[in-house]
Amino acid sequence: MITLRYERGVVLVSDIRAPNTRWDARRNCYVALAMHYSDIVAYLKDSGLEFRDYVLDLIPCPHLECDVSLRGYQKKALETWEKAGRRGVIVLPTGAGKTLIGLKAISLVNAPSLVVVPTLDLLQQWAERLEAAFSEEVGVYGGGERTLRPLTVSTYDSAYSRIEELGNKFSLIIFDEVHHLPSPGYRQIAELSAAPFRLGLTATYEREDGLHEELPRLVGGKIFELGVRDLTEYLADYELRRVRVSLTEDERREYEEAYSKFLSFVRSRRLPLRSHRDFERFIMLSARDRDAREALVARNRARNIAFNSKAKIEKLRELLERHRDDKILIFTEHNELVYRIAREFLIPYITHKTDKDERKKILNGFKEGKYRVIVTSKVLDEGVDVPDASVGIILSGSGSKREFVQRLGRLLRKKEGKKAILYEVVSDTLELGVSRRRRKKASPQI
Numbered sequence: 001m002i003t004l005r006y007e008r009g010v011v012l013v014s015d016i017r018a019p020n021t022r023w024d025a026r027r028n029c030y031v032a033l034a035m036h037y038s039d040i041v042a043y044l045k046d047s048g049l050e051f052r053d054y055v056l057d058l059i060p061c062p063h064l065e066c067d068v069s070l071r072g073y074q075k076k077a078l079e080t081w082e083k084a085g086r087r088g089v090i091v092l093p094t095g096a097g098k099t100l101i102g103l104k105a106i107s108l109v110n111a112p113s114l115v116v117v118p119t120l121d122l123l124q125q126w127a128e129r130l131e132a133a134f135s136e137e138v139g140v141y142g143g144g145e146r147t148l149r150p151l152t153v154s155t156y157d158s159a160y161s162r163i164e165e166l167g168n169k170f171s172l173i174i175f176d177e178v179h180h181l182p183s184p185g186y187r188q189i190a191e192l193s194a195a196p197f198r199l200g201l202t203a204t205y206e207r208e209d210g211l212h213e214e215l216p217r218l219v220g221g222k223i224f225e226l227g228v229r230d231l232t233e234y235l236a237d238y239e240l241r242r243v244r245v246s247l248t249e250d251e252r253r254e255y256e257e258a259y260s261k262f263l264s265f266v267r268s269r270r271l272p273l274r275s276h277r278d279f280e281r282f283i284m285l286s287a288r289d290r291d292a293r294e295a296l297v298a299r300n301r302a303r304n305i306a307f308n309s310k311a312k313i314e315k316l317r318e319l320l321e322r323h324r325d326d327k328i329l330i331f332t333e334h335n336e337l338v339y340r341i342a343r344e345f346l347i348p349y350i351t352h353k354t355d356k357d358e359r360k361k362i363l364n365g366f367k368e369g370k371y372r373v374i375v376t377s378k379v380l381d382e383g384v385d386v387p388d389a390s391v392g393i394i395l396s397g398s399g400s401k402r403e404f405v406q407r408l409g410r411l412l413r414k415k416e417g418k419k420a421i422l423y424e425v426v427s428d429t430l431e432l433g434v435s436r437r438r439r440k441k442a443s444p445q446i
Helices: 034-046 072-083 098-109 120-134 156-166 187-191 211-218 249-269 276-286 290-307 310-322 335-345 356-368 401-409 431-442
Strands: 002-007 010-013 022-024 029-033 051-054 087-091 113-117 139-142 151-155 172-176 197-202 222-225 237-245 327-331 373-376 389-394 419-427
Touching: 002 034, 010 034, 029 034, 034 187, 072 087, 072 098, 072 222, 098 113, 098 120, 098 172, 098 197, 113 120, 113 156, 120 139, 120 151, 120 356, 139 156, 151 156, 156 187, 172 187, 187 211, 237 310, 237 431, 249 290, 276 290, 310 327, 310 335, 310 389, 310 419, 335 373, 356 373, 389 401, 401 431, 419 431
Parallel strands: 002 051, 087 197, 087 222, 113 151, 113 172, 139 151, 172 197, 237 419, 327 373, 327 389, 389 419
Antiparallel strands: 002 010, 010 029, 022 029
């Protein structure tokens, strides 16, 4: 009799070679990554072959039903997922209710479900929403906790480290901010899980490095997408404003010297730098080529001057005064500028070094009105739920579409009478090109 078993992220198949399997002499059977479990079962059934299935060892689960009400586009997204075999990625802007779709998907499957998130803030938010929707104690993997329940939330880091033991415990796995999943390490969460049903949620499907092309294999392809322009009825009205500032004479001289050195090297070697992969090759070259390394250092020095100019601080002072009655999020590329702003304006800050308790204290203070402004680097690009934040100020950032859309998304949760404004403060340098690129890439969605 053919048997199927699970062992540390792989499915063991006895007596027959099924799709996506290979022979394992040590185990004396065929093996496949656990993600192929559903395909193997379908193949055996379609072939009329009898088999015993011991793969899933699901956590005993109560009846899971929630009375969350969905909007029309949310219902359509969920129906599309159902028709796609309960697999695939739903792309919706921040504030469009992706979490509600996830809750309804769990209710639809009515079986043990794992939600994987990138940040501790999202971990807490999902745990609270699950408990409120289903009136069930929720398991948590992350932030020092490790409790397993029929409804469990995990960070990507914790799921990656424990997936071999969790891989056959759930029928449904939901990847929030699914664009993180294709990373070389995190993709193993999907590969070593036997969960037959998979749902990805994100506001930004594409990655600069092209790794989003792995998503159809890992969780299912993009099956439903709407942008900000499609949901103006449900999101806050907003405006994008680009504000140009000039370098001081000393900054300009130092910037042009550094940037010229970088450009001179690139042109002399005829290096293409049109894509993320081109730049990765340049980084690799700098590890073994002294001239390339010096060019990279010069480029980084030029960027630092452009991103951290004195005029930006003065423009920030002006904007803070102009919006003295608004809730404001300030975004920067690097922590150095975060700390500088925090010191000069006495503003609370959050970086990747801010511990969980301090982060929670600052965010709660922001939500309750104790703090009116927060400055951050990249850690609040996703995962912070602040309905009354209405002004965003980007003092520096990359050319990434995802980063730009996520930062705008922090401001789009609807509130009576709210008009959101996202400022880009850019120096008259290479940063102008960075701003144009990210706007152009994001234009179909915003």
